[in-house]
Amino acid sequence: MNPEVAQAALAAPHADVTLLTMFWSAHIVVKLVMLGLFSASVWCWAIIVDKIFLYMRARRQMDNFEQVFWSGQSLEDLYRTLSNRTNHGMPALFVAAMREWKRSHEGGRPAIGSLQQRIDKVMDVTIGREVERFQSNLLVLATIGSSSPFIGLFGTVWGIMTAFQGIAASKNTSLAVVAPGIAEALFATAIGLVAAIPAVIAYNKLSSDAGSLGARLETFADEFSAILSRQIDERQAA
Amino acid sequence: MIRPGLPTSVGLHAVLMAAILFGWPGATPQEDATVVDAMPVELVPVGAVSQIRLGQKTAKPKDEIVPKDVKQAAKENQGNRAGTDAREEPPPPMPEAKPAQPQKTAELPKPPEPKPEPPKPEPAKAEPAKAPPPKAEIPKIPEPKPDQPKEAEKAKDVGEGAPPKPKDPPKDTAALDKLLEEQKKADEKKAADAKAAADAKAAADKAAKLAAEKAAHEKAVKAAADAKAAADKAAKAAAEKAAAQTASTGTGKTFSSEISDVLNKSHTGSSSGRETKVASLGSPSGRLDVARMTQSETDALIGQIKKCWNPPIGAAEANIKVVLRFSLNRDGTLNGTPEPVSVPSHPAGVGLARSAQRALMQCGPYRMPPDKFQVWQLVEATFDPKDVF
Structure with missing residues (x-):
């Protein structure tokens, strides 16, 4: 009956619901949630990319080293080439063990008595350090993967709360009034899921990779320890 | 050690955001929902409905039509008769019209208008020589009209509003028609x-x-002094005949005028002003050619909806109205569920919207002109419970 009213009702709902306008029209809390989740997603992907490259490099390094190690090359030569540069993974393990061996044979009287234990200890420490390097930041992925859906949900609940407050204020229940608020609120959950899903998948994949790399280091350490132990016993017998 | 992760991740997210904001390369841009104009339909009081026609030239006199009180309406009724008669037979109607007043006055206790007497002599003259007097009186016609042109128009409208009239004439006029026809022949020009x-x-x-x-x-037979009595008798006789034939025209007219009066009052009293109603004719975006729907077609839709609409009790007093938007199929059936555009926050608002929804769903299919489907496929109907009561 009153065309002005009808026109106003028609004009009120903006069909403009792009993601950007949705973000800018959101409540400050929802905005913070969205920004937090977005940065979490950035961080999470940074970790994923880093880890993937790290594991690729570590695997390649191990392959190369094992090839060289089992090629029958003199361990002394190998140590000499490796000892004057920083190493990671298997070379680091090898260098640490060889350094302890060398140090025990320095001076007039070699300390061979508990050399085996010392070498094992040194290699354990190195393995621990390497595995820690492999697994660092994986917990961040786990945390993002488990918590960002909840954070997004919080943003959604807050946004819907705001939307309903808007309804109460405008005293108009038409869907066009409610829809933008709810859409923007759901956007928060969407970002949360976007951040969480890759995080969870990558965490599972990367942690299993880190575990297999660590196991490979353990295996090498045991084999090397066996070789050194044989040498020590031969020298003691001699 | 190089850490490619962060730059890579940032770049990846930047690309993703850009894709979301500006669209994927090669993706067709999301087309906007096509804005379809809704045909505005308003369930409004009778007076307002006719006002909607204001957009047309014929509707202009609408405001003048509104009678202010029953008395005036009654006068106008007779006036209208006079006016309408005047065209056919200018002279007789004038005097007749005045005698007619006594009829109604007799029915409606309004004696003070026995003035018709002076004019009566004219009709008397007219009888002897019907042809001449009309011509002589023709000039008179213009005189009365200037006095109450509006009234005449109003009277016409009121007359239209009063249905019973048509019934009266056929019986009485059978004999009179001949006389009238003679006169008409004389006045054929005017009759045209x-x-x-x-x-x-x-x-x-x-x-x-x-x-x-x-x-x-009677006057001719009696002396001129008896004119008043004769006039009264004539008036009474006419009134009696009219009453006997059907609901008396006088009462019918007055009653109808009363109704229209009430309607008009209520509607003028309502906050929804006329200006706004006139404005409602247009479509918000100006794309809809409202003029293509004729008023009768729109009225047919309104009438069909109104038939099924039982507004909840209390809604009329609450002074609320609800706007529903619904789309129709080509066969006139309802397409989907009518959607409230705005529901008043009044406690009765939801009930009112529901009742309007029910009415729309019950009353289908709607008989609409299929060739104007573009116009009425989307309708925005305003339900104002005041209109129904």
């Missing part, structure tokens, strides 16, 4: 002008003329 007048009006006029003529006859 009067064609516009509705048949119903003509019939009503004839009835009035009958009375007037009788009175004139």
Whole structure:
């Protein structure tokens, strides 16, 4: 009956619901949630990319080293080439063990008595350090993967709360009034899921990779320890 | 050690955001929902409905039509008769019209208007020589009209509003018609002008003329001094005949005028102003050619909806209205569920919207002109419970 009213009702709902306008029209809390989740997603992907490259490099390094190690090359030569540069993974393990061996044979009287234990200890420490390097930041992925859906949900609940407050204020229940608020609120959950899903998948994949790399280091350490132990016993017998 | 992760991740997210904001390369841009204009339909009081026609030239006099009180309406009714008659037979109607007043005044206790007497002599003259007097009186017609052109128009409208009139004339006028026809022949020129007048009006006029003529006859027989008595008798006789035939035209007219009066009052009193109603004719975006729907077609839709609509009790007093938007299929059936555009926050608002929804769903399919489907496929109907009561 009153065309002005009808026109106003028609004009009120903006069909403009792009993601950007949705973000800018959101409540400050929802905005913070969205920004937090977005940065979490950035961080999470940074970790994923880093880890993937790290594991690729570590695997390649191990392959190369094992090839060289089992090629029958003199361990002394190998140590000499490796000892004057920083190493990671298997070379680091090898260098640490060889350094302890060398140090025990320095001076007039070699300390061979508990050399085996010392070498094992040194290699354990190195393995621990390497595995820690492999697994660092994986917990961040786990945390993002488990918590960002909840954070997004919080943003959604807050946004819907705001939307309903808007309804109460405008005293108009038409869907066009409610829809933008709810859409923007759901956007928060969407970002949360976007951040969480890759995080969870990558965490599972990367942690299993880190575990297999660590196991490979353990295996090498045991084999090397066996070789050194044989040498020590031969020298003691001699 | 190089850490490619962060730059890579940032770049990846930047690309993703850019894709979301500006669209994927090669992806068709999301087309906007096509804005379809809704045909505005308003369930409004009678007065307002006719006002919607204001957009057309014929509707202009609408405001003048509104009678202010019943008395005036009654006068106008007779006036209208006079006016309408005047076209056919200018002279007789004038006098007749005045005698007619006594009829109604008799029915409606309004004696003070026995003034018709002076004019009566004219009808008397008219009888002896019907042809001459009309011509002589022709000039008079313009005189009365200037006085109450509006009233005449109003009276016409009121006459239209009063359905019973048409029934009266046929019986009474059978004999009179001949006389009238003679007169008409004399006045044919004017009659041609009067064609516009509705048949119903003509019939009503004839009835009035009958009375007037009788009175004139009596007067001719009696002395001029008896004119008043004769006039009264004639008026009474006419009134009685009219009443006997059907609901008396006088009462019918007055009653209808009362109704229209009430309607008009209520509607003028309502906050929804006329200006706004006139404005409602247009479509918000200006794309819809409202003019393509004729008023009768729109009225048909409104009437069909109104038939099924039972607004919840209390909604009318609450002074609320609800706007529903619904789309129709080509066969006139409802497409989907009517959606409230705005529901008033009043406690009765939801009930009102529901009742309007029910009405829309019950009353289908709607008989609409199929060739104008583009216009009425989307309708925005305003439900104002005040209109129904």
